[in-house]
Amino acid sequence: MDSADLDAQRRVVNRLRRARGQLDAVITAVETEASCRDIVTQLAAVTHALNRAGFVIVAAALQECAGRDDDAEGPTVEELEKVFLSLA
Numbered sequence: 001m002d003s004a005d006l007d008a009q010r011r012v013v014n015r016l017r018r019a020r021g022q023l024d025a026v027i028t029a030v031e032t033e034a035s036c037r038d039i040v041t042q043l044a045a046v047t048h049a050l051n052r053a054g055f056v057i058v059a060a061a062l063q064e065c066a067g068r069d070d071d072a073e074g075p076t077v078e079e080l081e082k083v084f085l086s087l088a
Helices: 003-031 036-066 077-087
Strands: none
């Protein structure tokens, strides 16, 4: 794994850990009957962190595909579009 791959992996793991912490906060907020506004705010933060992790994964995959030889088969435009839309 080269340094760019390691950097992307580190960024994804950091974002997923952040999302896990935020999800724990949502669970605690629900259990303690926190205000609806606080719960929704935490849910939005979890969603954002997960989306960012997904975007880093897709960007790393695109970078990897761009660096391949022309003979290597990468994802089609339709497949990439489907991945992006699943994150939107």
